[in-house]
Amino acid sequence: MPTWQIFRELLASNNPSVTFSKVxxxxxxxxxxxxxxxxxxxxxxxxxxxxxxRLR
Structure with missing residues (x-):
């Protein structure tokens, strides 16, 4: 599994309201x-x- 996908899934599981945007x-x-x-x-x-x- 790519590093970005692991990070994204871990973050979302701990905070389902997080959103990403391109900087x-x-x-x-x-x-x-x-x-x-x-x-x-x-x-x-x-x-x-x-x-x-950016994470929000």
Whole structure:
């Protein structure tokens, strides 16, 4: 299981009202309110990425 998914599930189990929002990341990356990640990078985007999200 990816680290982000473990973190998201642990946080949600302890606080079901938590929501996520995107602060910074590549334009193609979508962070849903429930913390799910989606998006399709192009070949130019291949490699490591960095980003930030906000928890509420």
């Amino acid at each position: 910074s990341s590549p334009a193609w990356l979508i962070i849903a309110a429930n913390g799910a990640l989606s998006g399709t990078p192009t070949l130019a985007d291949v490699g490591s990425i960095a980003g930030a999200s």
